[in-house]
Amino acid sequence: MSEEINEMNNSENKLPDSLDDHLRTMMAEKELNRFREQLPAEFLSDASEGLNQLKDNKQLESVLQNLNQQMHRQLAYKKVHKRKRSIGDLSWSYWAIIIILLLSMVGYIIVRMLIH
DSSP, X not given: OHHHHHHHHHHHXXXXXXXXXXXXXXXXXXXXXXXXXXXXHHHHHHHHHHHHHOXXXXXXXXXXXXXXXXXXXXXXXXXXXXXXXXXXXXXXXXHHHHHHHHHHHHHHHHHHHHHO
């Protein structure tokens, strides 16, 4: 019974060979070990299934490049959208300040003309 539990724990943290080989080229052994500990079992099964569908490394590189570009686009959009939400639309504020300054100047000119 304890052997089955150990095998299940080891299989959860074990990466598929193709994924393990690819990650070894990208990161150091210590980082790879930390990465293995954080991975859920569902991710490992999905990753191995996806890697089995790819036929060569060129196809893998193009898929990785496309995913990376999509991720950067989504993150950039979210950053801009979040910044607009936090600051608000400042164009109305600018117009309000300009109108207040113009009204103040017109009021000053009228008061000055009435005094003289």
